[in-house]
Amino acid sequence: MEEEALSHHQSGHDEPTPSGEGPARNGTDTRDGSSESFLREAGAIYQALDRYSIISVTDAAGRIIEANAGFCDISGYTRVELIGHDHRIVNSGTHPKTFWVKVWRKITSGQVWRGEVCNRRKDGSLYWVDSTIIPCPDAAGNIAKYVSLRFDITAQKSAIDENQMLATIVRKTRNAAILTDTRGRIQWVNEGFTRITGYPLKEVVGRSPREFLCGPKTDPDQLKILDDALALGKACDVELVKYSKDNRELILHVEMEPIFSADGRLTGFVRIETDITQARLSKKQLDEQKTRLELALSSGQLGLWDWNMRNDSIVIDEGWARILGDPYDQAPQNIHHWQDRVHPDDLQKVLMCLDAHCQALTNTFECEHRIRHRDGSWRWALSSGKIVERDDYGRPVRMVGLLSDITDRRAMEEQLRTAARTDKLTGLPNRTNLIERLQHAIIRHQRVPGYHFALLFLDFDRFKMVNDSLGHEAGDALLREISERLRAKLRAGDMVSSLSNRHIAARMGGDEFVILLDGISKPEDACILADRLLQSLSKPYRIGTHEIVSTASIGIVTSDAAGTTAEEVLRDADTAMYEAKADGKGRYVLFGSDMRNKVLSRLSLENDLRKALREDQLILHYQPIVCLRTARIVSLEALIRWQHPERGLIPPIQFIPIAEETGLIVPIGAWVMQEACEQLRHWKDTLGPAAPDCVHVNVSRRQLFVPDFVTSIKEVLGHTGIDPASLHLEITESEIMRDPRAAASILKRIREIGVKLDMDDFGTGYSSLACLRQFPIDTLKIDRAFVANIHKGRDLTALLHAIVQLAQNLKIDVVAEGIEELDQVAVLQSIECDYGQGYFFAKPMEPDAATNLLRQGLKTYTPAATQDHTERLAG
Numbered sequence: 069m070e071e072e073a074l075s076h077h078q079s080g081h082d083e084p085t086p087s088g089e090g091p092a093r094n095g096t097d098t099r100d101g102s103s104e105s106f107l108r109e110a111g112a113i114y115q116a117l118d119r120y121s122i123i124s125v126t127d128a129a130g131r132i133i134e135a136n137a138g139f140c141d142i143s144g145y146t147r148v149e150l151i152g153h154d155h156r157i158v159n160s161g162t163h164p165k166t167f168w169v170k171v172w173r174k175i176t177s178g179q180v181w182r183g184e185v186c187n188r189r190k191d192g193s194l195y196w197v198d199s200t201i202i203p204c205p206d207a208a209g210n211i212a213k214y215v216s217l218r219f220d221i222t223a224q225k226s227a228i229d230e231n232q233m234l235a236t237i238v239r240k241t242r243n244a245a246i247l248t249d250t251r252g253r254i255q256w257v258n259e260g261f262t263r264i265t266g267y268p269l270k271e272v273v274g275r276s277p278r279e280f281l282c283g284p285k286t287d288p289d290q291l292k293i294l295d296d297a298l299a300l301g302k303a304c305d306v307e308l309v310k311y312s313k314d315n316r317e318l319i320l321h322v323e324m325e326p327i328f329s330a331d332g333r334l335t336g337f338v339r340i341e342t343d344i345t346q347a348r349l350s351k352k353q354l355d356e357q358k359t360r361l362e363l364a365l366s367s368g369q370l371g372l373w374d375w376n377m378r379n380d381s382i383v384i385d386e387g388w389a390r391i392l393g394d395p396y397d398q399a400p401q402n403i404h405h406w407q408d409r410v411h412p413d414d415l416q417k418v419l420m421c422l423d424a425h426c427q428a429l430t431n432t433f434e435c436e437h438r439i440r441h442r443d444g445s446w447r448w449a450l451s452s453g454k455i456v457e458r459d460d461y462g463r464p465v466r467m468v469g470l471l472s473d474i475t476d477r478r479a480m481e482e483q484l485r486t487a488a489r490t491d492k493l494t495g496l497p498n499r500t501n502l503i504e505r506l507q508h509a510i511i512r513h514q515r516v517p518g519y520h521f522a523l524l525f526l527d528f529d530r531f532k533m534v535n536d537s538l539g540h541e542a543g544d545a546l547l548r549e550i551s552e553r554l555r556a557k558l559r560a561g562d563m564v565s566s567l568s569n570r571h572i573a574a575r576m577g578g579d580e581f582v583i584l585l586d587g588i589s590k591p592e593d594a595c596i597l598a599d600r601l602l603q604s605l606s607k608p609y610r611i612g613t614h615e616i617v618s619t620a621s622i623g624i625v626t627s628d629a630a631g632t633t634a635e636e637v638l639r640d641a642d643t644a645m646y647e648a649k650a651d652g653k654g655r656y657v658l659f660g661s662d663m664r665n666k667v668l669s670r671l672s673l674e675n676d677l678r679k680a681l682r683e684d685q686l687i688l689h690y691q692p693i694v695c696l697r698t699a700r701i702v703s704l705e706a707l708i709r710w711q712h713p714e715r716g717l718i719p720p721i722q723f724i725p726i727a728e729e730t731g732l733i734v735p736i737g738a739w740v741m742q743e744a745c746e747q748l749r750h751w752k753d754t755l756g757p758a759a760p761d762c763v764h765v766n767v768s769r770r771q772l773f774v775p776d777f778v779t780s781i782k783e784v785l786g787h788t789g790i791d792p793a794s795l796h797l798e799i800t801e802s803e804i805m806r807d808p809r810a811a812a813s814i815l816k817r818i819r820e821i822g823v824k825l826d827m828d829d830f831g832t833g834y835s836s837l838a839c840l841r842q843f844p845i846d847t848l849k850i851d852r853a854f855v856a857n858i859h860k861g862r863d864l865t866a867l868l869h870a871i872v873q874l875a876q877n878l879k880i881d882v883v884a885e886g887i888e889e890l891d892q893v894a895v896l897q898s899i900e901c902d903y904g905q906g907y908f909f910a911k912p913m914e915p916d917a918a919t920n921l922l923r924q925g926l927k928t929y930t931p932a933a934t935q936d937h938t939e940r941l942a943g
């Protein structure tokens with residue numbers, strides 16, 4: 069059998085097969101012609117199966133008792149090596165233990181199992197088989213052996229893997245990939261298309277790209293080339309100006325290839341569109357620079373000189389004189405007069421370059437330097453030349469060259485350098501500039517005793533809300549206002565002691581700003597500045613007609629706690645900033661080494677969580693939900709736990725937030741739903757009337773908004789075969805109210821397939837009773853905080869009673885969570901609450917313990933005892 073399915077210890081592998089026995093006769097008279105024909109046909113079928121398939125037979129204990137030639141050929145073992153062993157001999161380790169547990173459950177119940185299995189040959193290589201396991205009972209009805217019939221699908225699996233890899237490459241490439249029909253209408257686009265154009269697949273399918281991408285600058289001649297290629301079923305290569313969804317102008321290089329079927333019919337086209345907008349803009353800039361250079365040359369920004377090195381006389385042309393603003397007849401006649409006009413700070417460099425060329429150490433003389441114009445200003449010039457004559461001893465006697473005015477070029481380069489180091493939106497230094505300045509400060513701190521610096525990392529707590537509600541223009545205006553306040557605080561003379569002009573505020577991106585205090589007297593100065601910044605930044609901003617309040621969270625790293633690189637200091641300041649956010653926002657936190665250890669520990673836990681998902685370390689516990697009127701367990705809630713191999717059982721509170729932040733909650737949530745539904749299927753198959761009606765599964769907001777979430781629910785229901793109404797999805801009230809319109813749309817689609825919806829932790833979030841009408845809710849789960857305080861006053865009981873009555877009027881079931889005492893049960897019964905859940909009935913338990921509880925029923929609670937208790941309380 070495959071892996072663990074056919075061993076009595078649930079360990080083994082492949083599967084059994086016909087043992088070579090002839091067809092069972094059952095007393096049939098073979099003298100009957102039709103019976104003989106049947107036996108001949110059955111024998112022929114068996115011979116065909118034996119020849120073209122892989123067959124094995126195992127006994128009830130999982131030991132191989134028969135193996136045909138096909139099994140021996142594909143596994144690499146002889147029949148002697150196989151007989152008597154269980155199927156661990158070909159176990160590949162590819163499938164998890166839970167896979168074999170499910171196989172075992174099915175075949176031991178007398179059902180045929182079919183699936184795909186990966187096995188390992190004797191030489192260590194892997195192969196895949198499509199396997200069918202057939203339980204064979206004896207005359208008494210007990211399973212005596214298992215027959216496995218398999219077909220080699222290794223080649224098909226390899227082809228599927230290759231196709232999936234190619235599909236992933238096409239889907240993830242940054243270029244736009246488009247599949248069209250023979251008339252050019254879109255059938256599919258990849259993520260790159262959406263990223264470049266802004267259009268998702270659902271908005272473009274069935275349409276021609278020219279319907280929505282073309283515009284006034286689109287070249288009709290290039291479009292005609294595309295149309296002709298479509299009509300002729302040929303490839304083409306064009307360059308088109310197109311327009312994105314937000315009307316941005318795009319320049320795209322379009323390559324189109326026809327797709328033909330195996331019989332040569334044209335079935336469609338594939339188009340790869342590369343965004344070359346930036347490349348074309350860069351070329352345009354280069355062309356403009358070239359034009360400016362040609363204009364400079366033609367307008368006389370180039371001068372010739374000829375130096376007689378024997379007497380140091382120099383002859384210059386009119387262009388040279390024009391560059392320096394001299395009348396031609398008053399131009400220098402001696403090389404020393406020229407050298408006197410070179411900037412003193414540059415003269416040594418010029419003379420060194422001249423000397424190197426004179427000694428033949430360089431092929432030419434070339435040096436950029438400043439030179440004094442006649443009006444007294446300094447111009448940048450490029451002096452270049454070459455020795456054209458030497459004497460018999462090799463000494464230079466004549467050099468000719470050019471003087472170029474590069475003042476404009478140097479100014480442009482300086483502008484580019486400044487732009488590359490400046491944030492365009494706010495005019496503040498950018499990340500590159502800040503990193504450079506911060507690294508200098510770190511080095512200075514290491515070398516100069518008593519030198520201190522500090523880094524403040526600022527993040528604004530409500531910026532995303534401004535962007536989402538008022539638009540990006542308002543968000544940009546807010547960022548500019550913030551930058552002005554930061555500048556003003558750094559200019560204030562009394563802000564921090566030893567204020568220097570080295571202090572800078574920089575924008576890192578988004579709503580993240582950094583302040584570098586470079587050269588402060590003491591580290592405490594950073595906290596003084598942080599306090600005053602918080603006061604200044606908390607004041608309202610006037611953006612258009614809106615008044616906006618956006619407080620800041622600040623993380624601080626001082627030089628005493630700083631790392632050795634700028635990136636380390638930024639990372640630590642960022643960590644402290646997140647601590648400030650976690651502490652309640654609108655405050656600052658000073659970085660300490662304990663924070664770094666906390667981050668490292670969290671990172672380790674995150675890495676372990678990824679491994680846990682791969683290695684089946686996650687398990688489910690189940691807590692019953694009880695009908696308060698009958699004491700019957702009507703359903704169970706699936707609760708995830710992590711059985712860490714080294715840290716033991718880790719509760720959800722420690723790893724679920726990490727899963728939410730990293731996105732791991734999506735695959736974890738999918739696993740929980742699949743596992744819980746399979747467990748419910750098993751209970752219904754084995755417990756009969758004692759089986760629960762349904763199972764409850766928690767769903768996170770991130771999981772809810774995955775595009776194919778509803779499809780994945782349908783797949784789980786189809787795979788497990790459970791009634792959709794048997795699955796309850798629990799969503800917390802606060803999570804769905806963060807985006808009620810989008811949530812309502814998704815919940816409606818889920819409800820349409822028959823799955824039930826629960827609002828969990830009701831009363832801890834928005835507590836809006838109107839949301840019970842807004843969303844298609846089937847069950848309301850009242851938060852444990854209400855139940856815990858149920859005895860603290862009649863007002864709370866009256867409120868709970870009103871909620872229960874409202875829910876019942878809306879035909880919504882009510883479950884009270886966190887029940888721990890009989891008194892709480894009595895009060896809940898008195899207000900006609902339907903169901904309860906909590907430690908009073910049972911703690912979350914492993915599947916086996918839950919199965920035993922379902923069989924035995926509740927022992928700690930009966931409705932009659934609660935009724936007596938209620939009467940005693942009332943009396």
